Amino acid sequence: MKIKNILKGAVFGVFAVSGAAHAADVTLNALFMAQAAYSEDDIRNMTADFKAANPGVDVNVELVPYEALHDKIVLSQSANGYDVVLYDVIWPAEFAQYKLLDDVTDRIDDKTRKAVLSGAWTTVEYDGKYYGMPWIADTKFLFYNKDMLKKAGFDHPPATWEELETQAKAIKDKGIVDYPLVWSWSQSEAAICDYTTILSGMGGQFLDADGKPAFNTGGGLKALQYMVGTINDGVTNPNSREYAEEDVRRVFSSGQAAFALNWGYMYNLANDPAESQVAGNVGIVPAPGEAGVSKASAVNGSMGLGIPTKSTHKEEAWKYIQFLTSQKVQNKYAKLSLPVWEASYSNPDVIKGQEPFVNAAKTSFAVMAPRPTMASYQEASAVLQEALQNAMLGTATPTDALNNAAKTIADLQ
């Protein structure tokens, strides 16, 4: 009898406590990535500012590697886990098909629609509907070590992919560095982003007008041949085949490479003496183009914030998203990720101290190429990742590897 009463009391107690907590507070669970763009510190500081401005709303911030982000969002759907999620430009088609994210078209006013970069909107838009707010506007830039270029006798960074290889060869021949080029070519989405960048500059197409794979012809094939060529010529660091973005930053920042292709966040980190041995020597330009085809290359690597359909705190979640994506907050934290707002690019506070970064972004953002919009993108990407690896490791020719991948992806559709 006694035990029963104690149990009863305990159960009521728990209910009372949790009930009180619900009445006073809302706790949002937010999912971010710890890789490129905003740092963990940035995200936590922004969140602290939001909490200070919104008493009664608490936010649990969770950071995962990019590679785990997609699966986390999908799996949390059945557990009703998150109220705000960061997602990549390549997922809205799939998320829309499975109704994973809330359609927030009605929440976005005309003023906002016009003030945000059009390339950033493609991140959250699918089939004429908006599934969140763009937050990270990003693409791959070409970083170069000014000292090494000067030593090799070059007074300007390369403007074409061909020139990049010529300069890299000269730098290697003069013994300035063993492997002048470093990329993120591991079997991951990072490799697809590098490949897409080169493909776009060489005039390639992922899918043709009928939506059939076309990357195995023209610019797409030339892009992979170029990548494999730089490995065979010894100008690309062979370990690139197992590198992700942070490895690229480490190699470049320790002065072991003259050129690197990476996201914008590397500019201020590679110029930070606490993080880099080449601080002050880092140049940034748009990724090169191809003579007669393009002036610059870029891939749309933007990301957005959305509200999962299962969230029970949608109003608060939207408030949090509005706060994070607001011009004021984005301008304040513009060192690792540039704002999505057009006006920010003429704001002296944003530009100050990172003029080359902002200038490169202006050119690159105008030519950002999308990765294909398809519901089975995750699988298509995995197939292509394997094809790139096979070609880069020499187990298949670029032609065979891409033809195989094109056939498999056509079967998926």
Added chain:
Amino acid sequence: MISYRKTVTAWLLLTPMIVIILGVSGYPLIKTVYYSLTGAKLIAPDLTDAWIGFGNYIRALSSSNFREAIWHTTYFAVISVGVEMIIGVMVALLLNEVFVGRTLLRAMLILPLALPTVVNAMMWRLIYNPDFGALNALLVQLGMLDAYRSWLGDPATALDMVIVADVWKNFPLVALIALAALQTVPKDLYEAATLDGAGMWNRFWRITLPAILGPLSVALVLRTIEAFKVFDIIYVMTRGGPASSTKTVSFYVYQEAFAYMRVGSGASYALIVVLISACLIAGYMYLIRKHGEA
């Protein structure tokens, strides 16, 4: 004769347990078998579970990628368990000898086992790092390697390197079981054998090995099942790369079900893996029984 009342009481007492077991493993198992015969998707599986019979299985078995994943898994299981057994028994024999510091070494044996797999995988990734890894430094300084090289980025070595990491973590389990078994071997057997002129090698094959074979087969079965469903160490160390050379069946199932959201086909792959595991276990059980009778 067991009384009727005793039987009823036994079943009554067992009922809660049976209900729980049926709930947490019976129901999911049946559901998995059902899904494997449908085209169910991860999101809203009960709305997308159109019956497609054995379509998933036919697709699975005709997929060259899946067959390759089975081969990777078999290679991983055979080599890693084999090496773990050999090293485990050798270490157990050493630690069974009497010498100063034995207790300390026995305690240290537990360390790799106590390490979470993810931590172990991260640690070995650092050791294998192509730019500053300890393995490269060691081999280059010993003059066995000319220059730093990539271990996990080369399809020719990646899977072997993961196996080394797995062996390091798991051989202590075999060693512990073998060590425990060694304590039960009567000392006078060795004395008698020595008197009869049996050498060290002979004593091992004729006394030690038969005595510890039973417990050792338990370790063998446990480790094989574990090795066959290997996932976490692969996920952390290589994510299936390079060029999918370390993609094992569990990783394949994970991708199919959770990244590509095809629960139905993922379930069929998973059940094929279970079937292979079951065959292996049945084989071992048969061997153990046969040995017991002999």
